[in-house]
Amino acid sequence: MQDENDFEDGKKIFEELWEDSIPIVSKENKDDFKTLVLEHTWLEAIPPPYLMYIRVLYEYFKATDDYIKTPKEITRDRFNQFFDVSYQVDAIRDCVAKVKKHSGCIVADVVGLEKSIIASAIAANLGKRTIIITPPHLKT
Known part of the structure; x- marks a missing residue:
C-alpha cells in the first residue's frame, strides 16, 4: 500500500x-x-516417541541430489572468502526449494548467524544478483 x-x-x-x-x-x-x-487435526497433539525418533532420523539422514552453490563457492574475493557452515547450507537448500515451490521464503534467525550470506547464496542459486546495504560500522 x-x-x-x-x-x-x-x-x-x-x-x-x-x-x-x-x-x-x-x-x-x-x-x-x-x-x-x-x-x-494434529493441533495440540503429542506424537508418540517412536514417530519423533523416526522423524529425527529422516531429517538427519535425508539425502538430496539438488546441487546448490554454497557461500564458499559464490565468494569472489579471495581475501575474504566465506566458509561453509552446515546450518547455512541446510537453510540455503531448504529456501531454494521453498522459493521454487511457493515463490518465496523468509530467512529469520538470531543476530550473527549470517542471514545476509544465506540470502545472497539463495539469490545466487536462483540466478539473481544481490546488493547488501549495511551501516558503516558493520563493514569491517
Missing part, C-alpha cells in the same frame, strides 16, 4: 467480502465443528 487511497480501497474490498462470507462455526454447530474438525 502506497498511500491512504490504497488502504481505503483495501478496506472497502475487505468489508464487501466480510458481508458475503459464510460462517464456518456458529453457536448452533460448534459441537459438530469440534467433533468433525478439531478432533481430527
Whole structure:
C-alpha cells in the first residue's frame, strides 16, 4: 500500500467480502465443528516417541541430489572468502526449494548467524544478483 487511497480501497474490498462470507462455526454447530474438525487435526497433539525418533532420523539422514552453490563457492574475493557452515547450507537448500515451490521464503534467525550470506547464496542459486546495504560500522 502506497498511500491512504490504497488502504481505503483495501478496506472497502475487505468489508464487501466480510458481508458475503459464510460462517464456518456458529453457536448452533460448534459441537459438530469440534467433533468433525478439531478432533481430527494434529493441533495440540503429542506424537508418540517412536514417530519423533523416526522423524529425527529422516531429517538427519535425508539425502538430496539438488546441487546448490554454497557461500564458499559464490565468494569472489579471495581475501575474504566465506566458509561453509552446515546450518547455512541446510537453510540455503531448504529456501531454494521453498522459493521454487511457493515463490518465496523468509530467512529469520538470531543476530550473527549470517542471514545476509544465506540470502545472497539463495539469490545466487536462483540466478539473481544481490546488493547488501549495511551501516558503516558493520563493514569491517
